[in-house]
Amino acid sequence: MTELFSILHDYWKLLLIGSYPRGPLGGLAMTLLLSALSLMLTFPLSVLLALARTSGRVSLVRLSAAWVAVIRGIPLVMLIFWVYFLVPLLIGRNISGFATMLCTLIIYESAYICEIIRAGIQALPQGQHEAGRALGLNYIQCHLRVILPQALFNTLPSMLNQFVSIIKETSLGYVINVQELTFAASQVNGQVLTFPFQIFFILAAGYFLVCYAFTRLAHLLERSIQRKRLGQGHEGPPVPLAASPADVPQV
Amino acid sequence: MSFDPVSLLQGQYGQLIFHGLSLTIELAFCAWLLAMVLAMFLAIIRLTDRPLLRRLVIAYVAYHRNVPTLVQLMVWYFGIPALVPEQTQIWMARYNSEFLLAMIALGMCQAAYFSEDIRAGLRALGPGQSEAARSLGLTYLGSMRHVILPQALRHAAPALVSNSILLFKNTSLAMAIGLAEITYAIREVESDSFRTFECYLIATALYLSCSLLLMAGSSWISRRYRIIGAGRI
Numbered sequence: 495m496t497e498l499f500s501i502l503h504d505y506w507k508l509l510l511i512g513s514y515p516r517g518p519l520g521g522l523a524m525t526l527l528l529s530a531l532s533l534m535l536t537f538p539l540s541v542l543l544a545l546a547r548t549s550g551r552v553s554l555v556r557l558s559a560a561w562v563a564v565i566r567g568i569p570l571v572m573l574i575f576w577v578y579f580l581v582p583l584l585i586g587r588n589i590s591g592f593a594t595m596l597c598t599l600i601i602y603e604s605a606y607i608c609e610i611i612r613a614g615i616q617a618l619p620q621g622q623h624e625a626g627r628a629l630g631l632n633y634i635q636c637h638l639r640v641i642l643p644q645a646l647f648n649t650l651p652s653m654l655n656q657f658v659s660i661i662k663e664t665s666l667g668y669v670i671n672v673q674e675l676t677f678a679a680s681q682v683n684g685q686v687l688t689f690p691f692q693i694f695f696i697l698a699a700g701y702f703l704v705c706y707a708f709t710r711l712a713h714l715l716e717r718s719i720q721r722k723r724l725g726q727g728h729e730g731p732p733v734p735l736a737a738s739p740a741d742v743p744q745v
Numbered sequence: 746m747s748f749d750p751v752s753l754l755q756g757q758y759g760q761l762i763f764h765g766l767s768l769t770i771e772l773a774f775c776a777w778l779l780a781m782v783l784a785m786f787l788a789i790i791r792l793t794d795r796p797l798l799r800r801l802v803i804a805y806v807a808y809h810r811n812v813p814t815l816v817q818l819m820v821w822y823f824g825i826p827a828l829v830p831e832q833t834q835i836w837m838a839r840y841n842s843e844f845l846l847a848m849i850a851l852g853m854c855q856a857a858y859f860s861e862d863i864r865a866g867l868r869a870l871g872p873g874q875s876e877a878a879r880s881l882g883l884t885y886l887g888s889m890r891h892v893i894l895p896q897a898l899r900h901a902a903p904a905l906v907s908n909s910i911l912l913f914k915n916t917s918l919a920m921a922i923g924l925a926e927i928t929y930a931i932r933e934v935e936s937d938s939f940r941t942f943e944c945y946l947i948a949t950a951l952y953l954s955c956s957l958l959l960m961a962g963s964s965w966i967s968r969r970y971r972i973i974g975a976g977r978i
Contacts, residue, residue: 665813
């Protein structure tokens, strides 16, 4: 038990921000940065994929469905190796581990977030789209002003849950030496050598604290959105939320 | 060098890859079995009215859902052996501890997800089923086995299948602790033959075809075992 605290005391900075002021950013800060960046960059791609999936044009629907099926059928590790190998070939120069991981997460998450947004769009009553079109909005205007604002708002809790999944997925950066939290912990383990259980316990606890906080937040948000929709007093049963937190993938 | 993935499947490389494939399938199967048995117990405990036990299950599920599977694997592989006596450590090192520990880690992690799926399936049933079963004279376990679980599992089937596929994909994480499953084997072959593209193509095709096979198999099973007359499975 005392070793646990002495390790925390000696290495808390490395675990939190890596060797930042003097060296590259790392640790938990890097994990969060990588996760936030990949969520932000995945988002537009996923919206496009979801729009293609719900567009009703056979070729677009098939293309988007195939993309999702293939990405969901292969493990993330395999995708990391593909990006690690293919992207430098395509752009003609080497990229860092950080960029590799970012690319991988964007590709991988686009499939999952596309499904969340698709569920959000399909959960809206058909009348919304018809009313928008009847008001004279064209397809794009109707989606920008009527469908997407509602659909995306309803998917916020699922999106937050997906953010938790992304945080967990960044731990795989360890495999290609991205300097995030797991890498930092294994570095510490390499220096201390004698207390692996304590170090990996700290690592698991760190992830748990961060992810659990976001999971709870998503839960609260889901409840408040549900209440809001129930209290709106429109006719008919309340519109169900897009996707339940239960079908969030994990790594 | 020409593009020829088939030649990689022969000789020494082929042996490595097929050994990796069989190890992946073994690991996925053993971990799945462990997860399923554990998940049944967890789901049943969660529904009893013992607050302490219920809290324990909630904590178990929260831990396994909020910590990356890779980290859970590392805790089991690097952390736990340091806690057991030295004799046991030596014994474990001799008997292929990677496989055993990877199986435990993946199985326990997936049990948390499975138990939530089964719980959702159980809650979909409504109290009438269990009350009717009990009033027919079945014991608690008897009603579970003959009445409740057969229906609940059918309700939970779609979620269980997608989580089973995730379990199968997660076996690739065992490469990080040095278990020679497909991903690890393909890395070996790749660094030896320098035929990166073909290697990754083979591994991807193997993973994809197994995942698709699982999906097709599960949809066949759910058709085969559906309850005649029930609206949804």
